[in-house]
Amino acid sequence: MSNIETGLESVNNRLAEALEKAGRKPDAARLVAVSKTFPAEDVKIAYEAGQRAFGENKVQELDAKAPVLPQDIEWHLIGHLQHNKVRHAVTHAAWIHSIDSLALLQRVLSISKELNVSPNLLLEVNVSGEESKFGMAPDDVARTLEACPTPLCVGLMTIAPLDASESSLHAVFGGLRKLRDKTAESLGIPLPELSMGMSADFPVAVAEGATLIRVGTAIFGHRQYNI
Ligand SMILES: *Cc1c(COP(=O)(O)O)cnc(C)c1O
Numbered sequence: 001m002s003n004i005e006t007g008l009e010s011v012n013n014r015l016a017e018a019l020e021k022a023g024r025k026p027d028a029a030r031l032v033a034v035s036k037t038f039p040a041e042d043v044k045i046a047y048e049a050g051q052r053a054f055g056e057n058k059v060q061e062l063d064a065k066a067p068v069l070p071q072d073i074e075w076h077l078i079g080h081l082q083h084n085k086v087r088h089a090v091t092h093a094a095w096i097h098s099i100d101s102l103a104l105l106q107r108v109l110s111i112s113k114e115l116n117v118s119p120n121l122l123l124e125v126n127v128s129g130e131e132s133k134f135g136m137a138p139d140d141v142a143r144t145l146e147a148c149p150t151p152l153c154v155g156l157m158t159i160a161p162l163d164a165s166e167s168s169l170h171a172v173f174g175g176l177r178k179l180r181d182k183t184a185e186s187l188g189i190p191l192p193e194l195s196m197g198m199s200a201d202f203p204v205a206v207a208e209g210a211t212l213i214r215v216g217t218a219i220f221g222h223r224q225y226n227i
Contacts, residue, residue, distance in 0.1 A: 034216030155193025
């Protein structure tokens with residue numbers, strides 16, 4: 001087996017274990033394999049091992065890879081989305097995890113309508129309040145969702161701070177879940193999806209209710225950005 005196949009199998013096993021430990025159903029959370037910076041050939045290896053959902057954080061990379069890879073791949077855009085790239089993003093991505101403002105949401109909705117596509121949208125929330133992060137403040141979530149016709153907005157996404165302790169990871173991921181529960185109840189809408197957890201912290205996210213985990217390094221290896 002290649003390193004990618006081994007990595008994928010190990011992440012899938014750890015995901016299954018974390019779900020079982022949390023008393024959740026085996027299909028309650030899905031893996032999004034984050035292939036950013038890795039070539040299409042690497043995506044193909046994971047695809048042939050059965051993986052179908054892949055995540056990219058740049059529209060340019062998604063644009064380059066999607067056309068040369070199997071059409072039944074489900075692409076997830078997980079990185080910051082600039083307004084001038086929305087058209088390309090919704091052309092390829094079935095999921096956008098990084099809606100971080102009302103203005104971006106409105107642009108995504110209007111271009112999706114024009115192109116007659118229905119991407120699944122997640123609002124990115126800065127739960128921990130870190131300065132450097134993208135994501136909207138928790139207080140802005142309900143107001144933003146009011147502008148989103150169901151069923152397009154399906155949930156919330158967050159990124160935990162790097163090197164967070166286990167207890168602060170529980171606080172961040174549990175905080176996103178509570179925000180989701182509260183918002184779903186107050187607006188009377190279903191918000192089934194919670195995108196949270198990466199290579200270093202996904203078991204904690206699964207314990208706290210993640211439905212989509214975004215894992216790159218543990219599958220594809222370390223990224224090199226000097227290309
Ligand atoms: C790169 C990235 C990931 C994957 O991170 P790993 O630590 O490599 O698993 C997850 N989410 C987002 C938003 C990313 O940009």
